[in-house]
Amino acid sequence: MPMSATAKAHYYAAHAQTLREHGAMNASRPWPRRRIGRPRPTVPGPIPAAPAPPARYLEPVMAGQDEDLVDVDPYAPAEPETTIPVFKLLCAPSGYATKRQLRAMGLRRSGQEPVAEVETRGPKNGLLYDIAKARPVRPLTLAKEYALDKATAARQTCGTCGRRYFFVLPTSLKSCLECHGGTPVDPAGYIAPPAPAAHRLAA
Structure with a gap:
């Protein structure tokens, strides 16, 4: 059954008096306060993309860039690397000898590069040189x-x-x-x- 205007006035007056006694609202405001909380976070929308520069500014800068780019490795050797054979211990051919063996023969390597390696009992391999390219040792004056x-x-x-x-x-x-x-x-x-x-x- 709907309430009359007089009944509504008495109801609101009694409710306001109860809240006023508990200190939950201001005496000048006849309705209860709103709950104050943290503002709801707003979800940002998508970031608009930056406008593309006019094509007339990119044409002189990017013209011919693909033809000039060269893939260069700064650590690449200047000359192609060559590998030399590695022989087992006591399995080197007869035409090769180490520096010490050449010295025992009275020969020197005469600036030639090693042509092969031979495994040793140590951590490093011995270098072998071609006996045919060796020269006699210079006499001691x-x-x-x-x-x-x-x-x-x-x-x-x-x-x-x-x-x-x-x-x-x-x-x-x-x-x-x-x-x-x-x-x-x-x-x-x-x-x-x-x-x-x-x-x-x-x-």
Whole structure:
């Protein structure tokens, strides 16, 4: 049954008085407050695409680009790589030899590149050279022998006492063991320095 206007007025007045007592609404507003919450997230629409530039600006820039592009590998070798055969240990042919074997024959490789490899017991393979392309070793002249002896003497001579030993002195000490730590050395293991020349001029 529908309510009359007087009944509605009494109903709203009683409801407003109840809410006013609980402090849920303002006295000047005869209806309850709306629930205030977080705003609903809005779903963004699709991003409009950027307008394409006019074709007249791209024609001079992109003209002939496909013909000029070349695929270049910066790590590619300048010359084509060649592979050489690898033989098992003690299975190399008779026409090949290592540097040490060539030296035992009195030959040198004469700048030729290795033609093959041979497996060894170590981590690296031995390089083989063609014996037919090898040349005789250059003879050792007096000048070369003097230069080698001078270089060897610099490594065997003590800078403190001047003795020349028959072995290479350690470079970390820069002297012999006797001068560095007082360890006695066998006199048969070195050559004594020459005695200074006597003064023979008249006083």
